[in-house]
Structures are given as C-alpha cells and as structure tokens.
Amino acid sequence: MSGAKNSALKLMAATVLAQGRHILRNVPRIADVDTMADLLARMGASTTWSDEAAGVLVVDVPETMNAEAPYELVERMRASIVVLGPLLARFGEARVAVPGGDDFGHRPIDMHLRALEELGASFALSHGVIEGRAERLTGARVLLEYPSVGATENLLMAAVLAKGRTVIDNAAREPEITDLAAFLTGMGAEVSGAGSSTITIEGVERLDPVDHSVVSDRIEAATYLAAVGMAGGAISIKGARADHMEMLLEKLRAMGLRVDDGSDQLWASAPDRLAAVDVSTLPYPGVATDYKPLVVALLSVSDGVGILTENVFAGRFRYVPELVRMGADIRVEGHHAVVRGVEALSGAPVRAPDIRAGAALVVAGLAADGETLVSDAHHVARGYQDLVGNLVRLGADVAYEDASS
Numbered sequence: 433m434s435g436a437k438n439s440a441l442k443l444m445a446a447t448v449l450a451q452g453r454h455i456l457r458n459v460p461r462i463a464d465v466d467t468m469a470d471l472l473a474r475m476g477a478s479t480t481w482s483d484e485a486a487g488v489l490v491v492d493v494p495e496t497m498n499a500e501a502p503y504e505l506v507e508r509m510r511a512s513i514v515v516l517g518p519l520l521a522r523f524g525e526a527r528v529a530v531p532g533g534d535d536f537g538h539r540p541i542d543m544h545l546r547a548l549e550e551l552g553a554s555f556a557l558s559h560g561v562i563e564g565r566a567e568r569l570t571g572a573r574v575l576l577e578y579p580s581v582g583a584t585e586n587l588l589m590a591a592v593l594a595k596g597r598t599v600i601d602n603a604a605r606e607p608e609i610t611d612l613a614a615f616l617t618g619m620g621a622e623v624s625g626a627g628s629s630t631i632t633i634e635g636v637e638r639l640d641p642v643d644h645s646v647v648s649d650r651i652e653a654a655t656y657l658a659a660v661g662m663a664g665g666a667i668s669i670k671g672a673r674a675d676h677m678e679m680l681l682e683k684l685r686a687m688g689l690r691v692d693d694g695s696d697q698l699w700a701s702a703p704d705r706l707a708a709v710d711v712s713t714l715p716y717p718g719v720a721t722d723y724k725p726l727v728v729a730l731l732s733v734s735d736g737v738g739i740l741t742e743n744v745f746a747g748r749f750r751y752v753p754e755l756v757r758m759g760a761d762i763r764v765e766g767h768h769a770v771v772r773g774v775e776a777l778s779g780a781p782v783r784a785p786d787i788r789a790g791a792a793l794v795v796a797g798l799a800a801d802g803e804t805l806v807s808d809a810h811h812v813a814r815g816y817q818d819l820v821g822n823l824v825r826l827g828a829d830v831a832y833e834d835a836s837s
C-alpha cells in the first residue's frame with residue numbers, strides 16, 4: 433500500500449510554510465506528485481527522491497519564493513489550489529490560477545476564499561488568476577457552509593501562522609485532514625481537534641521543517657478490495673487502515689465480502705456472487721465519493737438492485753456509459769444510479785474519464801468475459817503507483833499495452 437495521494441499532495445504544499453529541508457516518507461510515486469513537485473519548483477523549492485523505492489521525498493524550501501501557481505499546473509492538477517493558504521500565511525501574497533471545470537463538473541473554490549477572507553485576506557480576480565493579499569492573517573472563528581476537504585486544508589494551513597486563535601467549525605474530518613494536522617504539529621504548529629468537526633489552531637510566529645510519513649491510501653485499499661469482490665478469491669492488503677474506511681467496509685460486508693482487520697493489514701475474501709446494497713456518498717465518515725465508481729462496478733455484477741446516491745459532487749457518473757458498454761445495466765437519474773446486477777460483464781474497449789473511474793474500469797475488466805481495453809489509462813497513473821503490477825501479483829491478467837503512453 434502506498435501513502436495517500438490526497439494527503440501527500442497537501443503535505444507537499446504545506447512544506448511552503450517553513451524554510452529548510454523537509455522529509456516526507458511513504459510518498460506515492462505517481463504523476464500527481466510529479467506535478468506538485470513541478471509546482472514547488474516553479475515557486476522556488478526543490479524536490480528530490482532520496483530513496484525512490486521507499487517513497488522518501490526531500491523538499492528544500494528557500495527563504496523567498498515566487499508565490500504563484502500558474503494555470504498550466506492548476507489545470508493539470510486541481511489540488512494545486514491548496515498552495516493558496518500556505519503562501520498567504522508565509523508571504524502575505526499569492527497568485528493562483530482559477531481552476532476550470534473537470535470531470536466531476538464545476539468545482540468552485542468560493543468556500544476557500546471566504547474562509548481565508550475571514551482571517552483578513554483579500555482577493556481580486558484578474559485574467560483568470562486569483563490574487564490574494566494579507567498583511568498578517570488574524571485568527572477568527574470560521575463556520576464552513578459544507579465540510580469541504582480543500583477549504584478545510586487551505587484554512588488550516590493559513591491559520592497555523594496567523595495571529596491568535598482560529599476555530600474551524602463544520603471542518604472536514606477525513607483521515608487526510610488528520611494527517612495534515614499531524615504534519616503541521618510536527619512543524620511546531622498548535623492544532624487540536626483535527627478529525628472532529630471543530631479544529632482549533634493557535635497561530636505561531638514560525639514553523640520548522642519536519643520529517644513525516646504519509647497516511648496510507650484508503651482509496652487504493654478500496655480498489656484492491658473491489659478487485660477481490662469482482663474477481664473472487666482472497667487478498668491481504670498490508671498497511672491498509674480499516675479504521676479509515678469503516679462505512680465502506682460495512683457496506684462491503686453487507687454485500688457478502690468477508691473482511692478481517694489484522695494488525696497493519698486487511699484480509700478479504702469474496703463469495704461466488706455479491707449481494708446488492710444501497711450506498712450513499714457523504715463527507716467522512718460516510719462512504720467517500722472517490723469509492724463510488726468501484727462500488728458501482730461491484731453492484732453491476734451483484735445479485736439484485738442497488739441504488740447509489742451521490743451527495744458530494746453533482747454528476748461524476750461519466751464512467752457509467754463505459755460500464756454499460758461492458759453489459760452493465762445502470763440507469764442514472766439525477767444524482768442516483770440504479771444498478772441492476774447482471775450475471776457477468778463482457779470485455780470491451782472503454783475510456784477512463786478520471787483516476788478512480790479508470791481504476792474501476794480496470795477492476796470491472798477483471799471479471800468481464802474476454803478482453804477489456806481501457807484507453808486514457810494515463811488517468812490511472814495520476815493516482816496509482818503500481819495498479820497493474822499489484823493486480824498481476826494477485827493473479828490477474830493485466831498489462832499496459834503501450835507502456836510509453
């Protein structure tokens with residue numbers, strides 16, 4: 433198991449908060465980490481793998497930086513916007529290109545900006561770039577309209593260097609938030625309550641570099657659980673954290689997957705056929721929206737009818753027509769997908785619309801009759817260190833057709 437993409441990227445952004453040499457361990461070797469390294473390089477920080485096989489990344493942060501995230505990088509990776517909070521906190525200024533839509537539809541950043549404004553930042557939009565300024569951020573109580581992961585992260589990273597106390601109410605509770613808080617605490621920040629809905633931060637004058645190991649990737653773990661649910665057999669997943677995916681495990685168990693939690697690993701085995709259940713995505717500790725394509729793929733071959741309800745992002749069903757090409761019986765109505773389980777899928781050429789949907793199509797291909805060719809597989813490389821290699825080790829017949837692309 434790798435470290436979580438959705439944590440590693442934010443921790444890399446957080447290094448901007450302190451000059452010096454940071455060491456990040458358990459960093460996944462994925463394209464999005466390279467993109468964040470490109471962004472840090474653009475801002476003046478250097479990033480090197482000191483032990484690539486072990487995922488040890490060293491980030492050297494200089495005294496002065498170019499406080500800018502250009503469009504070409506924000507467009508390539510939306511998570512780039514989390515440099516906004518740390519740049520404002522350390523340098524009192526930031527220029528960050530506004531991300532456009534992506535495969536999840538329109539993903540606004542209004543909550544990020546409103547939250548930072550409450551700490552005294554001001555923003556102006558010009559030529560597609562948000563220009564932020566703040567003399568010195570000042571702590572405040574901020575009530576988030578929705579427990580947004582990105583807004584909580586940007587606010588947390590800004591608040592650690594603000595003057596006085598910040599209280600974030602209705603904060604996101606994802607394990608990656610807790611990991612970020614632990615990282616910041618290691619730097620000398622005073623953060624309490626991360627993992628709950630109220631996070632309190634006492635601002636400090638300065639932070640120091642840190643040595644930190646990234647939390648394990650619950651979405652990657654879910655991908656391998658889905659692979660077993662789909663193809664049958666048994667698996668042990670080293671480093672997977674059952675306590676970070678409880679609601680998903682409850683659903684998978686209700687579908688008939690047997691999952692046992694050992695120390696530092698998960699075991700799972702699948703029955704001949706899973707049973708359909710209804711699943712709703714919700715902010716943590718609910719079933720994460722990122723698991724959704726995997727769950728839909730599982731439901732597509734389960735016994736019965738399952739209704740999947742998406743409550744986090746409008747849309748995000750672009751992979752459904754691809755599963756339908758493989759013989760799945762799925763009907764999307766607004767933010768619900770009604771999935772009628774079929775006996776078997778049939779391999780077909782399909783297109784990966786994004787990271788997790790791409791992985792779900794690969795997983796679906798495991799149980800499909802004949803060959804499944806997933807194009808746009810570069811999306812999968814954005815988020816998985818070695819999906820193909822790991823599936824092969826599990827006995828699957830999967831390969832990159834054109835490794836260079």
Ligand code: UD1
Pocket residue numbers: 438439511538539540541542543544545578579580581582583604715720721722744745746
């Ligand atoms: C992060 C994750 C993503 C995950 C999501 C929810 C990364 C890189 N991405 O995305 O994989 O699916 O959390 O767990 O870590 N919203 C607004 N205004 C804002 C911010 C968000 O309206 O300013 C809305 C979004 O449109 C969405 C909801 O809030 O409907 C949740 O978004 P958010 O939790 O912020 O997700 P991200 O941080 O973008």
